[in-house]
Every structure is written in C-alpha cells, then in structure tokens.
Amino acid sequence: MLEMKVLKMEDTVKVLKMKDVIETIEEVYRAQSAGASAIYPLITEEFVPGSAEMDIKSGWLKDAGIYGLKSVSWFEQNEKVGLPALLGTILIFDAKTGAPVGLLDGSHITGIRTGAAGAIGAKLLAREDAKNLLIVGAGHVATFQAAATLLSFPGLEKVMVYDGLDYDNADRFAKNLRGTLAADFGMENVKAEFTAVKDIAEAVGQSDIIITVTPSREPIIKKEWVKPGTHFSCIGSDMAGKEEIDPQIFAGAKVFVDDIEQCINVGEIEIPIKKGIMNRENISGIIGDIITGKVSGRENNEQITVFDATGTALLDLLTGMLAIKEAEKQGLGQIIEL
Amino acid sequence: MLEMKVLKMEDTVKVLKMKDVIETIEEVYRAQSAGASAIYPLITEEFVPGSAEMDIKSGWLKDAGIYGLKSVSWFEQNEKVGLPALLGTILIFDAKTGAPVGLLDGSHITGIRTGAAGAIGAKLLAREDAKNLLIVGAGHVATFQAAATLLSFPGLEKVMVYDGLDYDNADRFAKNLRGTLAADFGMENVKAEFTAVKDIAEAVGQSDIIITVTPSREPIIKKEWVKPGTHFSCIGSDMAGKEEIDPQIFAGAKVFVDDIEQCINVGEIEIPIKKGIMNRENISGIIGDIITGKVSGRENNEQITVFDATGTALLDLLTGMLAIKEAEKQGLGQIIEL
Structure with missing residues (x-):
C-alpha cells in the first residue's frame, strides 16, 4: 500500500x-x-x-x-x-x-515560487544600493514579486506599478499592496512607498530594478528610457512570441537565464536571439552559476543586467x-x- | 474548490x-x-x-x-x-x-489494458479459425494476455506458455491459469487446454497466434519455425534495444503499430528497421486503421501479420x-x- x-x-x-x-x-x-x-x-x-x-x-x-x-x-x-x-x-x-x-x-x-525567482535574480544581479523598483504588470503574480523583492531589499524606498492596459488596476494594486503584504505575507512596517505610474518612460528612468510580469507580445519598455545600472527580471515571457522589453536592451547587457534551452525557445531572450541582437554565447550562464561562483554577476555599477526566468518544474x-x-x-x- | x-x-x-x-x-x-x-x-x-x-x-x-x-x-x-x-x-x-x-x-x-491491446491485435489480424495460442513470457502481464485473447477467441483449443529462463515458472503459470481466469476474470468453463512448453521451435510451429511479453533483448523466436498464417502481437519491446522475435519475420509480413514514431524508436520494429529488413513505408498503418476501414488487415490465410504495441498514455x-x-x-x- x-x-x-x-x-x-x-x-x-x-x-x-x-x-x-x-x-x-x-x-x-x-x-x-x-x-x-x-x-x-x-x-x-x-x-x-x-x-x-x-x-x-x-x-x-x-x-x-x-x-x-x-x-x-x-x-x-x-x-x-x-x-x-x-x-x-x-x-x-x-x-x-x-x-x-x-x-x-x-x-x-506557482505564484510564490515565481515571486521568489524574480527577487533572487534581483538579489544576485541588481545594484546593492537599489532604491526604486518598478513592477510592470499588476496581476496576481505581481503581488508575489513585490513581496519577495521587498524581503530581499528591505532598503527599497519606492515601488512603482505600471499596467499598460488599465491604470486604475495599477492604482488599486498600489493602494492595496501595503495591506496585502501585511495580511498575506506578515510583512508589517514596510517603509517603501507604493505608487501606480502612468508615464512608463519616466518610471523606467527612475528605476534600479524592473520586474516584468505581463503576458505581453510587444515590448513595453524602450531601451532609451533605461538608466545605466538597471537590473531586469523578466518573468512574463514563457511562450514563443511573448516579449516584454526592447530586444535592444540585450545588446551589451549581462544576461542570465533559468534554463538555457527553454529560455531560447520561449523566454525573453527568444526574440533578441532570433533578431541577431544577441546569441547563445552572450548568455553568461544559468542564474545558479552566480551562487556557485562559476560566473561573476554584475561587474560594475553601470552595467545593465537581465535575468530571464521561464520557470521550471x-x-x-x-x-x-x-x-x-x-x-x-x-x-x-x-x-x-x- | x-x-x-x-x-x-x-x-x-x-x-x-x-x-x-x-x-x-x-x-x-x-x-x-x-x-x-x-x-x-x-x-x-x-x-x-x-x-x-x-x-x-x-x-x-x-x-x-x-x-x-x-x-x-x-x-x-x-x-x-x-x-x-x-x-x-x-x-x-x-x-x-x-x-x-x-x-x-x-x-x-497497465496490465489489463496491455492484455486488451495484445488481444485486439490478434482479433484484427489473426486467422479467424485460430486454434493454438503461444504466450512467450510467464510474468504478470502474460495472465492478462491469456484472459483477453481467450475472451476474443472463445474457440481456442490450446494455450501454450513458454519461459525461456525458467520452465518451472511456465509450468506453474499454465497449471494456475484456469483458476486465475475464473477467480480474477470471472471466466469459468474455458475449454482450451493450458500447457507449459520446453521446445519453443515445436510450439511456434503449432501456433496460429503468438503473443510475446518478455523483457528480452535477443530474439526468442526464429523465422524458420513460424508456419504460414501466424499472427504476432509483440508486447514486451518498449525500450530501444529490446527485441523478442527474429527481425527476418518482418520481411514480407503485414505490420501494424500502436504509434508509428514510438514503435520506430522503442518497439519491436526498431531493430528490423535499423537492420534495413523493413522501413517506415512497410508499416501498413496504426492498428485503428483496420477498425476505421482505412487499411485492410490480413489479406489471406498464408500471410504473416504483426502488431507491434509499445503502449501509449x-x-x-x-x-x-x-x-x-x-x-x-x-x-x-x-x-x-x-
């Protein structure tokens, strides 16, 4: 039995x-x-x-x-x-x-492990002195991204939330977030401010960490808005054809993935690779390679870093x-x- | 919920x-x-x-x-x-x-559906007047093959059981089979005789239907023993390298499979195809093609027929x-x- x-x-x-x-x-x-x-x-x-x-x-x-x-x-x-x-x-x-x-x-x-994954990417690759976080997407998974990233970066001052389809949704999300963090995650006394943003270009320009969690099939973030030293955790793209950030952001960026084959096929790097903006050799490694010390993470304060997470069993x-x-x-x- | x-x-x-x-x-x-x-x-x-x-x-x-x-x-x-x-x-x-x-x-x-599969292959491809069944293998799945084939061919006169590694096992199996069929399958009054066989060549020569259910990696049955009109349901081979019958049996035989790709990769036809004795075009179809009338089954009383069943979800x-x-x-x- x-x-x-x-x-x-x-x-x-x-x-x-x-x-x-x-x-x-x-x-x-x-x-x-x-x-x-x-x-x-x-x-x-x-x-x-x-x-x-x-x-x-x-x-x-x-x-x-x-x-x-x-x-x-x-x-x-x-x-x-x-x-x-x-x-x-x-x-x-x-x-x-x-x-x-x-x-x-x-x-x-699925929600909680995905939140943890996005935050770990940030912890391993973002600037330690990160102050401003932008979450692109205001759905259910975005809550987990906020909770995990705030746990990993208790010094964050501002969390911005953007919903390209529905500002009111982002606004509700931002207004409820403090209560949700306290009720669902036992996170009392979070000092960061939460704000919904309408101007994505301006919000991107202020951000040290950007986490994308949308089902988008068009880039939402343009390269010219991004300030030096920004880290991206790209979570939403998990099927061929999905993309959330300008493929040009990958040119010169330090890129890690959660699984090389899966990310090439269905992740955020799929389209930059298809467009020839980067290739397989430009993937610095799987994210765990930073933990095990096989590969260094961020090299300086100006570098753009990306963690492409498609999720694995x-x-x-x-x-x-x-x-x-x-x-x-x-x-x-x-x-x-x- | x-x-x-x-x-x-x-x-x-x-x-x-x-x-x-x-x-x-x-x-x-x-x-x-x-x-x-x-x-x-x-x-x-x-x-x-x-x-x-x-x-x-x-x-x-x-x-x-x-x-x-x-x-x-x-x-x-x-x-x-x-x-x-x-x-x-x-x-x-x-x-x-x-x-x-x-x-x-x-x-x-798994056992009962595999038994059913072997019997359906026989029902669709063996001679209707089949009298003698040989089961090669005397393990747990062999019981299901016997039950399903006897249900589909109530006129069977003899069921022979062969275990190449352990005659005593085949003997025990044959002696217990009547009781097992009655107890586990409600099959009372089966008229066929059950006998364990030592001489596989002789047994093959007497058989109208042969079902192979072993984990063998060497052919157990030689082509020269097989009489015209014999049907094979090959069940045991489900991994690359496994084979139960002489690959030469496939030369000129009418061959059906349960899944074309899976059988080419891991089924009984894997080795005959690798050896060039048959090729993909010699597969007459999937077994259901006979049920739907897309392809005819046995064409005459002399033909050798084979059903290669690897099992699918x-x-x-x-x-x-x-x-x-x-x-x-x-x-x-x-x-x-x-």
Whole structure:
C-alpha cells in the first residue's frame, strides 16, 4: 500500500512562507548549477488557440531525491463555469523508489515560487544600493514579486506599478499592496512607498530594478528610457512570441537565464536571439552559476543586467516538498492510499 | 474548490472487467485512426542504468474530453523496502476546463489494458479459425494476455506458455491459469487446454497466434519455425534495444503499430528497421486503421501479420476514465479536494 500526501490550495497558502520559498528556490538554482538536476522537455498543447492551453513540465532534483511534474492549464472561458482560468497540479515522486509522495494544487505554489525567482535574480544581479523598483504588470503574480523583492531589499524606498492596459488596476494594486503584504505575507512596517505610474518612460528612468510580469507580445519598455545600472527580471515571457522589453536592451547587457534551452525557445531572450541582437554565447550562464561562483554577476555599477526566468518544474517540486514537510509538522493536508 | 476522484489499486481491480477494457482500447485505437487524439513525446530517465528508471507518457483524447499522463517507474531494488518494483500513477484532466478529474494507481490498469491491446491485435489480424495460442513470457502481464485473447477467441483449443529462463515458472503459470481466469476474470468453463512448453521451435510451429511479453533483448523466436498464417502481437519491446522475435519475420509480413514514431524508436520494429529488413513505408498503418476501414488487415490465410504495441498514455487515460465512471456507480474510491 502506497501512501501519499495531498495538499489543496488553502493548505499550500497556510504552510509556505516567502522567506523559506526564497531559500528553496536558491537551493534549486544551486543544484542546477552543480549539475545535480535534470529538466525534461516541455510538453505543450493548445486545445483552442489563444484561449485554452496546457503544459507539462517535469524534472529531477538529485540531492533532494525527488522527481515529478507540474501540469498547468489556462482555459480563458473557465469563469463561466465557476473555475479559475489558471489551474495547476503538482505530482512528486521519490527518486529512490518511484513511489508517489505528494499531489498538490499548483496555483499558489506557482505564484510564490515565481515571486521568489524574480527577487533572487534581483538579489544576485541588481545594484546593492537599489532604491526604486518598478513592477510592470499588476496581476496576481505581481503581488508575489513585490513581496519577495521587498524581503530581499528591505532598503527599497519606492515601488512603482505600471499596467499598460488599465491604470486604475495599477492604482488599486498600489493602494492595496501595503495591506496585502501585511495580511498575506506578515510583512508589517514596510517603509517603501507604493505608487501606480502612468508615464512608463519616466518610471523606467527612475528605476534600479524592473520586474516584468505581463503576458505581453510587444515590448513595453524602450531601451532609451533605461538608466545605466538597471537590473531586469523578466518573468512574463514563457511562450514563443511573448516579449516584454526592447530586444535592444540585450545588446551589451549581462544576461542570465533559468534554463538555457527553454529560455531560447520561449523566454525573453527568444526574440533578441532570433533578431541577431544577441546569441547563445552572450548568455553568461544559468542564474545558479552566480551562487556557485562559476560566473561573476554584475561587474560594475553601470552595467545593465537581465535575468530571464521561464520557470521550471524544479521550482515547483522543491517548493512542493517544502510545503509537504511543513504540512506534516502542522498536521495539515490529507493522506491518501494508492 | 476542485474535486477529484482517487482510485487505489484494489479499486481498479474491482471495477475493471476485461470485456469492457477491450471495448475501451478499441475505442482508443479508433480515435487515433480518426485523428481524434494526440500522443506527446515520451519522457524517460534512467536513475541507475539497468536497475532504476521511469517514464512519463501523456496524451489527449478529443472525443472523450480528457488529457493526462501516466508516470511509470521500475526500481529493481524496491523489494528490499517492501515496495513493488513496478509502480504507476495516472493523472487525468478535463480537456474542457483543465481541472484534474482523477488520480489512479496505474499498475493494474497497465496490465489489463496491455492484455486488451495484445488481444485486439490478434482479433484484427489473426486467422479467424485460430486454434493454438503461444504466450512467450510467464510474468504478470502474460495472465492478462491469456484472459483477453481467450475472451476474443472463445474457440481456442490450446494455450501454450513458454519461459525461456525458467520452465518451472511456465509450468506453474499454465497449471494456475484456469483458476486465475475464473477467480480474477470471472471466466469459468474455458475449454482450451493450458500447457507449459520446453521446445519453443515445436510450439511456434503449432501456433496460429503468438503473443510475446518478455523483457528480452535477443530474439526468442526464429523465422524458420513460424508456419504460414501466424499472427504476432509483440508486447514486451518498449525500450530501444529490446527485441523478442527474429527481425527476418518482418520481411514480407503485414505490420501494424500502436504509434508509428514510438514503435520506430522503442518497439519491436526498431531493430528490423535499423537492420534495413523493413522501413517506415512497410508499416501498413496504426492498428485503428483496420477498425476505421482505412487499411485492410490480413489479406489471406498464408500471410504473416504483426502488431507491434509499445503502449501509449491514451490507453491508460481512457481505461482510467472507465474505472472512474464504474467506481462512481459502485460508490468506490475516494474524493479529494484540491
């Protein structure tokens, strides 16, 4: 008889703390750089082009002794049947026996691990004296980006939020952010100011760290607006054709990725490479190479740095295991027999 | 809140009847031939070469409105920790919403759907007046092959069982088979005789249908032993390098597969194609093409026919859905919330 743990979304919300997730994602990036992981080919399907799709990401973390997968789907019409458009399911196996270990709802885990990833890119590549953060996109994932980046840069003075399609949405987001950080992340007394911005050019010119989290297929940020020393964590681009920043920004920038093949195929670097603005050799490494000391990060205060994060199953699997271990401590979740 | 059904191995044993599984697998093959399905690339990992591996098979059945995956692992050392070497887990999603529908233990489902597949190959390609069946291999899956083939050919007179490594195993298998068919499959009053065979050459010469279900990497059956009109369902070969029958048998045979790419890569036709004995154009079609009438099956009583079955996720998904529906009727299984 096999026993496995099931965690529903509410359980994952209760047990995962952003600080621990950031450490977990750093551990994933370190393992990748050390060659202690495998990422398998991405499986994708468009059931209805543009409105219903799914992907299956899978991988193996050798030291953690787990392998598994996350299936994520996006069905635009789901609201009509009372379901979220975005759904995710994580399945974790023991790499010593092949036995299933856990089944978890993947929606909260996807958000929190993605927030941690963006912040780690900034922590490893932005100027240490960064004062101003710009978040491009004001959706659900943007909250996690704000929380993780503020935890990693407690000295931030200003967080600007831009929504190119709907200023009011950015305004609501900025107004609610202090309350959300306190309620959802236990982050009281954040000293930064939160403001929605209308003038993206001006906001970019003031920013030390820019995190992009939109589904855009057109660059939102132009190169001429960017001040020297800016760091970009590009999160939104995860499918061929998506792009959020001017491909010219990559010319001369120091660029790291979370997975070389996946980023070349579907990440923010896809289009600059297709346009010949950069090539594979201009990728300085995977982000974990900075953690393991294989490659240096930022070289000076003027350099533009970019972290292109498309997301891998490794992030979901180790965050999922963290949730399972924490749920065991707290007596949460359900045990099923297979 | 998402609800999904969980079926453990015992539940799948209780609810699945071989007769219904045979119909289900025919439906899968028909859907494949009609273009109403997708099979995604196979993901494989060898954790410890030769003793610990896993694969993830996935696919989409359009008319059934489901997609999903099966992860199967084989860890040779599992007995030491009290676990079966072979484990399987099936995850089914609703292709209209992306919501998870079911999580099922995949071990019994794998056995029963594979038995059904072998028998369907025989039903579509063997001579209708077939009298003698030879099963090469006397492991767990061989039981399902015997049950499904006897259901499809009630006129069979003799079932021979061969185990090249251990005659006593074949003997035990043959002696227990009548009891197993009655107890596990409700098949009373089977009129065929069951005999273990030592002389494989002689047994092959008497056989109208031969089903191979071994992990062999060397051909067990030589071409010169085979009588005209014999049908082969080759089940065991599912990894590069595996082969069960003389590649020369494929010269002039009428050959069907369950998936063209997968069989070329890992099936029984892999080696004959690599050796130039046959090529891709000599594959008459996928097996469902006979059901949909796209391609004729056996053309005369002398022809050698082969069905190369490597197994796809489609079989597991539709059999899994059958199990879920039946479990709902019978009030079996567990509901979990995600």
